[in-house]
Amino acid sequence: MRLGVSVPNFGPGTDPDLLCRWAQVAEGLGFDVLMVSDHVVLTPEVAGRYPPPFFEPFTTLAWLAARTSRIRLGTSVLIVPYRHPLLVARMAANLQQLSGGRLVLGVGAGWARQEFDALGVPFERRGRVTDEHLRAMRAAWEDDDDNYRGGCAIPFWVGGGSGAAPRGAAGPGVASAALHAVLAARTAAAAGGDGGRGRMPAARAEAADPAARHRHAGRGAGPARRRGHDRAGRRRPRRTTRARRADGDPRPLPPRPARDAAARARLADAGRGGRAPCLGGVIRGLILLRPPVGLCRKELWVGRLRRTG
Template identity: 40%
Template sequence: MLIGLSTPVVVQTPATASSWEAGADIEDIARIAQTADRLGFDYLTCSEHVAVPAADVGVRGAVYWDPLATLGFLAARTKRIRLATSVLVLGYHHPLAIAKRYGTLDRVSGGRLVLGVGVGSLQPEFEMLGAPWGDRGARADDAIRALRASLCEPEPVYHGEFYRFDAMVVEPHAVQARVPIWVGGRSRCSLRRAVELADGWMPFGLRASEVAEMLAAVDVPDGFVVALPTGPVDPRAPSECLKRLRRLREAGATAVTCSLVATSADHYCEQLSALRALAGEL
């Protein structure tokens, strides 16, 4: 099972963020990423929101660092850990813009990109950006197909329902032969989208039993990644931490995205070491 990290500080939601994160700086983030890299964690994440409606801040939080700038910085400060968007909102971008920007990230990181994508759920944010809302699901399907045709190609060709392009050159492009695409969401439609069009599913806001039930209803391809969030875990309570990780694995997780309880950046790095040791017992 892959062990990933929900990078602290760069996303601060009330349900998972610790108080120390509000005063942290970029060097704290870099040190945490370097520690995770050295310890052998598989990936770290960064989410996307351009602007959160004030009415939703109490639930979603207000802090969302831009994933491209953040992961580009962390690419330069790490060596092997993969860099995952969790998630990029497809409706906010043309597929070729994603292919250029994140293909460049794949290039500068030496092929470490995992492109996590989602349909999006904040209608006011869509409206503020002038992005279509009502047909965003169909547009997302078409965008994923367009991305598959363009991420790793210098002269991509695609003719779909919403996106069409040819006779265009996109350089640089991704260096991986196939950039992993993981689909976020919490619905059966998101799982269908992931199984049919992508390489993995990274749901949120679901109980382990709900995930297991949804996975049992589909034919999951070989090598398909199911990345489940742990919620806040504390390796200082090892039995409870292991219990949660095993429960997620039993529900179908092939990867877990961990959020750690900590009191400072230094303590967070200590918690990473403890979690890495515990993961060896899975």
């Protein structure tokens, strides 16, 4: 197993010295990969998650490559549609050579619509544009041009949670089978009419994930059912106590715990001038319980102050 760490190349207080210390600490602790984030235009939508200043990823990684020796360097998600593919291919190939073959290129399609609009990139076509750019980058690296030498050895990591994530354009073996299973599940869920929230009936989940058959083995015939869902995979609405009373549900209501009655008795005793309970009991009673009839919090605390004064 290899572990990586995401170094924040953004936010108040971020400067070259801090980035250098982050990288050296991560390398000293034995992490295998150091990754940074990517955004080009800090629109209000982006700045809410990634506050300025924001250091450009390729420049930052090139600077960190000179201050580290072992740890691999990469982008958590490089938003591919934001840049020309030949520019990315050349910068990545040069960084791969300057870092001694330590670059890992994590790629994604992006999510910030305002940033796409500011760059003049069609947001609705970001998935197709990402696939086209990745193919162009592969073609440039496979050419004999010295400007792109070394790019073929750069590993691709496909990331991101949007529905427009790259689907195989980065080359064979890049996106894992789990990623394709998730994408297939989301597609099936959207086709099933759940609004694209990623939920789907258990039968479809079992078909998309063969391991589900083993997880649900021995639970009876038919497709697997999730708790709180019906046989069709729809979430059952919760029925509160008030709804049960309104519907005339014959089932008995759950009894109140015995400690409620004891706490009410202690509160009533304190309000009538008896022995004051401990502070913890009073606080629990005030927070969790309603005071008995004829007793208010003001009278309770006035009585306590008189006895303790």
